[in-house]
Amino acid sequence: xxxxxxxxxxxxxxxxxxxxxxxxxxxxxxxxxxxxxxxxxxxxxxxxxxxxxxxxxxxxxxxxxxxxxxxxxxxxxxxxxxxxxxxxxxxxxxxxxxxxxxxxxxx
Amino acid sequence: xxxxxxxxxxxxxxxxxxxxxxxxxxxxxxxxxxxxxxxxxxxxxxxxxxxxxxxxxxxxxxxxxxxxxxxxxxxxxxxxxxxxxxxxxxxxxxxxxxxxxxxxxxx
DNA sequence: ATATTCAATGCATTCTCATGCATAAATACA
DNA sequence: TGTATTTATGCATGAGAATGCATTGAATAT
Numbered sequence: 001x002x003x004x005x006x007x008x009x010x011x012x013x014x015x016x017x018x019x020x021x022x023x024x025x026x027x028x029x030x031x032x033x034x035x036x037x038x039x040x041x042x043x044x045x046x047x048x049x050x051x052x053x054x055x056x057x058x059x060x061x062x063x064x065x066x067x068x069x070x071x072x073x074x075x076x077x078x079x080x081x082x083x084x085x086x087x088x089x090x091x092x093x094x095x096x097x098x099x100x101x102x103x104x105x106x107x
Numbered sequence: 108x109x110x111x112x113x114x115x116x117x118x119x120x121x122x123x124x125x126x127x128x129x130x131x132x133x134x135x136x137x138x139x140x141x142x143x144x145x146x147x148x149x150x151x152x153x154x155x156x157x158x159x160x161x162x163x164x165x166x167x168x169x170x171x172x173x174x175x176x177x178x179x180x181x182x183x184x185x186x187x188x189x190x191x192x193x194x195x196x197x198x199x200x201x202x203x204x205x206x207x208x209x210x211x212x213x214x
Numbered sequence: 215a216t217a218t219t220c221a222a223t224g225c226a227t228t229c230t231c232a233t234g235c236a237t238a239a240a241t242a243c244a
Numbered sequence: 245t246g247t248a249t250t251t252a253t254g255c256a257t258g259a260g261a262a263t264g265c266a267t268t269g270a271a272t273a274t
Contacts, residue, residue, distance in 0.1 A: 015125030061202040
């Protein structure tokens with residue numbers, strides 16, 4: 001059988017991506033390095049919330065960070081996450097199409 | 108900005124994969140179509156739990172199903188999930204290596 | 215019709231996680 | 245040293261999800 005630890009790790013990574021706010025952060029950082037002071041105004045959530053999500057992402061190795069004065073800059077450390085996002089989009093899109101076809105009866 | 112609905116859908120798919128029991132189900136079904144009566148004994152969770160997870164996966168379009176007598180058979184409807192699992196594994200593995208290197212100081 | 219088998223659902227419980235407010239910590243500047 | 249700015253943390257709250265038990269529902273066979 002599959003190693004339970006592997007299942008846990010995989011699930012951990014997917015759970016990390018299973019959160020709209022974190023996904024939005026990843027999309028934001030796709031544009032390049034940004035400090036929290038830039039990220040925060042671009043989102044509706046509290047600053048503390050943003051901070052926590054960023055920390056989670058960096059602890060998972062998806063982000064890298066750097067302190068510059070009082071500011072903290074984050075950037076993408078693992079570009080392959082975007083391939084996962086694209087794959088997810090593909091699956092979601094095709095699924096929607098298939099369901100639309102089924103509903104219309106023209107399957 | 109990114110469409111919030113898209114974020115929700117993506118997060119929904121990732122959340123679905125962010126659960127060890129569901130991942131295990133996907134790995135099991137990689138071997139081919141199986142009925143719940145085969146799946147259930149292969150796992151430690153209650154039958155009701157298995158049933159619920161399978162239903163979630165099929166409602167998301169990842170599984171297909173068929174009833175044969177009293178038995179219900181499930182199989183993979185979206186093989187691209189395995190691409191996602193492999194990608195996740197790659198990321199996790201490389202991350203572990205990198206962290207090991209950092210800890211050992213030989214970065 | 216009854217009994218049997220397999221899968222799904224109702225319900226209560228537990229647990230995790232996200233969130234926001236207030237506060238602390240870190241850094242720079244006057 | 246004190247003050248201002250930016251980011252992180254402590255804490256309480258609430259929402260959602262997973263789980264197990266008991267029961268119902270669906271299909272078949274006797």
